[in-house]
Amino acid sequence: MISNYIKLAIRVLGRNKFFTAITLFGISFTLAILMLIISVLETEVGETPPLTDKDKMVILPSLQLKRQFYDTIYAYDTTMYKSAQIIDTTFTLKENGSNNSNNEFAHWFLDKHLSKVPNAKNYTFFKSGEIFNSYVNNSKVEMRVTFTDHRFWEVLDFQFVEGFGFGAQSVEREEPVAVITTDLADKYYGRTNNIIGEMIEMDGKNYKIMGLVEPAGVSLLAVDIIVPYTHAAIGSVRSNESGFGGYMAIFLGETSADIKLIKEDIKYINSKTEVPVAAQGKYDIIKFDAFGYHETYAGQILDLNDEAKSLWIMKLIMMGLIGLFILLPTLNLINLNVSRIMERSSEIGVRKAFGADQRVILTQFVIENIVQTFIGGLIGLVMAIVLLNVINEAKLMGDIILKLNLRFFIYSFLICLLFGLVSGILPAYKMSKMHVVTALKQNKL
């Protein structure tokens, strides 16, 4: 019976071509936009390389050193008792401002206090954000650099096109080796293959390329070149005695359930850690909070001090946007569907006369609507893929490279289904309830 409904749905679409074209345009445009939103979310917060394990990751972004100032407030009170003046004085301590410093970590600090987090299966410390310029054939090539350890390649699954990441020995021996992205290879060498063993100049120093990777395509890891953290040029930042120095840490759990345990471990370590000696003259409170990947990501985007709150707000905004994008066209489609089905009330009467009950009619029209939505969805998918390529080619979203993967197609399929169901059920229900005699008296077939 379902195949009959599908066959009929396709024929009904051909009945009023102008009406069908308008409906399909509405559906496909809506779904294309929704698919783009899915792609952005999937790229930024979904499980895509090099952050496939982001659900198991805990990020330690920064160190806070603080000194709290207190004021003593005296209350001077006098009362008369038996003609004598009694003086009563009390005092309270009240917070009166604080001296705060908040920055990423020095490498030695992470190494000393956070290299043995009990529930972390693996970890990496890295420093990003510095940009160096190099000149190739008189044109400037900008290089965003990340300094890190050999575990970087274990925690993050960068996609290697050629070669591999540097190991522990290269880091220890301060070897001038580098892994670069295909984007940088293209700008620097004009090609994206056979570059292993080539030299690249950065900040007056030559590095030998030992790996070529696809760009991460996410804002957190916007990087062109990755080198061992041990190079002398950055030593001063590494060894800043106050504990600050531009590094952050990623800890990896065995499962996503470990995130909570790792956070507790870090909280415990924090409680046992003293302010670095060099900073003790200025600060007496030390604080470092760990966050799940998504919390940190939301914190970066919304720039609120509270990462957990940022995540909650971001989720709310995204849900609201998606809800709005679904709701408005759905209402429109419901309206269109009511008028489309009204035209077929006589058909409903005939079907009921020959034995279709309310449930059968409801199923028929919902299936028809889902078929229509999926045709619109297919057009929308083509539109979304084209738009996605345009956005990526023109770098309209900066470092974010929108990706297509199986989950993208599954989510898109589910959205089509939801859209079809929601916009079809109400009109179909309304019509399926129509009395058979009334339905037969409506417009002639």
Add this chain to the structure above:
Amino acid sequence: MIQLQNVNKVYRTKTIETMALLNINLNIDKGEFISIMGPSGCGKSTLLNIIGLLDEPSDGNVKIDGSTLPKYNSRDMAQLRNQKLGFIFQSFHLIPDLTVRDNVELPLLYRKVGSKDRKRMAEEALESVGLKNRISHFPNQLSGGQKQRVAIARAIVGNPEIILADEPTGNLDSVMGGEIMDILLNLNSKNNTTIIMVTHDEAMAKKTHKLMRLYDGQQIA
């Protein structure tokens, strides 16, 4: 086979109450061909709808095969219509997006007959009305007479015991109307199918076994 006992039908609005049928008593035996006549608005179609389980009487009983219909539950009624009844409408009511075959298969679809059997039964029904060669056509490619023959094929494809025809020749010229009437008479005599037909045509009515006349919702003959 069909018994109507003291059937009344009243249409009520906030301000007005219209008696469409008043105290109708009717007994139709198996294999009977009965015609219902009367001026427009006298309640012929309402009566046919009640006999065809498309509408519910306001009062009175409808008995089919000796048992009173207890409640007009939409699902049970749909099943009864599907199993026992076939309908022919004045304006054919063929579904324009379906081919002739798909239109004829419709009652079998709701009876959950398999695709192969549906196809075979639809072909047989269309052959019996002389339209097997139009099986893949769409309704808009057929003449009025052909459309009504497709509608008859649809009504008989599931071998119902009762056929209800609401002015089946009303939209056709006399030649085509005559052809349709011949098919119905043939169906009644050969298959012993009970037929209840609403008509304005005295000549057609005279060919049936029994004639019932209605006037202002009341049975006058």
